[in-house]
Amino acid sequence: MVKVEIVPKSYAEFKTTLEDIARMLGVAEKDVAKKQAALICEDMARFTPPLVKGGGQGLSKAAQTAGDGAVAGDIRKMFVAVGDRNISSQKAIVFRTLAHATQTNNRAMFDKVVRRSSLESLRISPIMTKILNDPNYDRAFLKARNYLNRVPLKVNEYGLEYATDLRAHHNRIKAKFGGRMKRGQKLGEPRLLVESKKDLDDYIKERQVAVGKTKAAWLRALMGLPMPSGKNGPINYGADLRKASYIARHAGAGGYSRAIETAKDYMITIGNLMGNVNAIADEANTMALALGNRDRQMKADMEQYVERTIRRIKAGRRS
Numbered sequence: 001m002v003k004v005e006i007v008p009k010s011y012a013e014f015k016t017t018l019e020d021i022a023r024m025l026g027v028a029e030k031d032v033a034k035k036q037a038a039l040i041c042e043d044m045a046r047f048t049p050p051l052v053k054g055g056g057q058g059l060s061k062a063a064q065t066a067g068d069g070a071v072a073g074d075i076r077k078m079f080v081a082v083g084d085r086n087i088s089s090q091k092a093i094v095f096r097t098l099a100h101a102t103q104t105n106n107r108a109m110f111d112k113v114v115r116r117s118s119l120e121s122l123r124i125s126p127i128m129t130k131i132l133n134d135p136n137y138d139r140a141f142l143k144a145r146n147y148l149n150r151v152p153l154k155v156n157e158y159g160l161e162y163a164t165d166l167r168a169h170h171n172r173i174k175a176k177f178g179g180r181m182k183r184g185q186k187l188g189e190p191r192l193l194v195e196s197k198k199d200l201d202d203y204i205k206e207r208q209v210a211v212g213k214t215k216a217a218w219l220r221a222l223m224g225l226p227m228p229s230g231k232n233g234p235i236n237y238g239a240d241l242r243k244a245s246y247i248a249r250h251a252g253a254g255g256y257s258r259a260i261e262t263a264k265d266y267m268i269t270i271g272n273l274m275g276n277v278n279a280i281a282d283e284a285n286t287m288a289l290a291l292g293n294r295d296r297q298m299k300a301d302m303e304q305y306v307e308r309t310i311r312r313i314k315a316g317r318r319s
Helices: 011-025 029-046 061-078 087-103 107-116 126-132 137-148 166-176 197-208 213-223 277-284 286-314
Strands: 079-081 192-194 255-261 266-272
Touching: 011 029, 011 286, 029 213, 029 255, 029 266, 029 286, 061 079, 061 166, 061 197, 079 087, 079 197, 087 107, 087 137, 087 192, 107 137, 126 137, 166 197, 192 197, 213 255, 213 266, 277 286
Parallel strands: 079 192
Antiparallel strands: 255 266
16 A cells, blocks of 8 residues: 655745746746645645544545544444443443432332343343342332442433433533544543434434535635636636535535735635634644645646656657
8 A cells, every 4th residue: 555645834835836836837826826726625625634544535435434433433422322232331321320210219210211221231230130030020129229229320411311302412512522522532421321222323313414514615615716727718626625525515604715816916815714613623734734735746746747748859749
C-alpha cells in the first residue's frame, strides 16, 4: 500500500506557490486562484472529520461509515436497550433498575423489568438467579429487596425508569462536553435503559443523518465560486466533493464564497461558519493539511506540464 504524506503548509507558503505556478505557466493568476479556491473547498471537506482511520479520505463512503459509527458509539455510551447484544452492559443496568425498584418498593417496575428482560441479562449473580427462579413472585420480590437493599445507586432524571426522551438526554450530555464527545471520554453517569431496541436503533439512525453536515458548507462555498474556463466552457473543479452524496444531502447552510476584482487585484474569499465547531478543524489540522495538499498538487501539476511540453517538442509539435 502506498502512503502519501501531506506536509502542512501556511497560507503564505500556499500563496507563494500559487503565484509561482501562474508565472511559470504564463496564465492569469486569477484563473489559477479560481481553480485552487474550488479545490481548497474540496480539501477542507476532505480533511474535516469524519475521516477514515489513519486520516484523510473524508469524501468517501468509508468516512460516512466512520461518522455513523462515531454517532452510534456516543449514543450507546448513554443508552442500552432491552435485547441489546452487549449483555454485560444490559446486566449492569438491569441490576441497577431492579435495585432501584426494590429500594423504592416499586413492585410494578420490578415485575416489568423481569418480564421484558432476556434470561441471559437476568443472570446477574447466582443469588439473583435463584431469587428470580422462585415461583412465588411475592416472596421473590421480598428476597430481592433484602438482597439489593444496600446497592449504592446513582439516580438520574429518569429515576432508573425506562428512558423516553432520548433526544433531550443526548443533547444534555453533549452540551456537557461542548457539543462533541471525544474518543474514550466517559460520561460520569450511568447509562439509561431503553425499553425497545428498535426505538434505540431508530434514534441512532435519526442522528446519523446529520453526519456530513459540517462538510456540506464547503460544498455550498464551492458551488458559489466562479470557475476558470477551458476550450469547452467552465471547468467545474471539486468533482469529488460534488458527488459525495452523504454531504450533498444537506442544504449546506453556513458556507460562503465571493470574488472581488479591481484594477490591481483579484481576491477570492471562501468560508464555513460551522467548519470549526467545537474546534473540530483545529484538532484535525484541517486548514494546514488542505493548504499543504494544494501546494503539493500544484507542484505536481507543474511537473506534468513540463513533461507534456518536452514530449510535444520531441514529437515536433510546438503547441
